[in-house]
Amino acid sequence: MSDFNKRVYDLVRQIPKGMVCTYGHLALLAGSPRASRIVGAAMYRAPGGLPCHRVLYKDGTLCCDQAFGGKEIQRQLLEAEGVTFLPDGRVDLRRHLWAGPESPRTNG
DNA sequence: CCGTTGACCCTTC
DNA sequence: AGAAGGGCCAACG
Numbered sequence: 001m002s003d004f005n006k007r008v009y010d011l012v013r014q015i016p017k018g019m020v021c022t023y024g025h026l027a028l029l030a031g032s033p034r035a036s037r038i039v040g041a042a043m044y045r046a047p048g049g050l051p052c053h054r055v056l057y058k059d060g061t062l063c064c065d066q067a068f069g070g071k072e073i074q075r076q077l078l079e080a081e082g083v084t085f086l087p088d089g090r091v092d093l094r095r096h097l098w099a100g101p102e103s104p105r106t107n108g
Numbered sequence: 109c110c111g112t113t114g115a116c117c118c119t120t121c
Numbered sequence: 122a123g124a125a126g127g128g129c130c131a132a133c134g
Binding site for chain 3: 002027034036041
């Protein structure tokens, strides 16, 4: 397990319930804003317990069909957490896009 | 070390 | 609006 991969998992695990994130953003937070693919690969290799279902495309679209056994599955998982979907079948990143760990150093 | 692959993303027609 | 191709970066053999 490489540091980059570890960072990705660590970030995904920090995603609060009811929120979602994108591959590109995770890659950015992990250190490589262009290694979005690496993040995806990491998700595929993600161990059990990792909320990889909270990771989506930049548009908010869900991942391939093979993931989670079907896009419907991932969608249900998100809905179960309180995530809302648009009439286009996309997630409302405007309300659920996780910006990151947000350094709580602002003294409150 | 080199070549191949990939749960991404952007650009082009 | 839909489909096709390339670039980028890291992991694996």
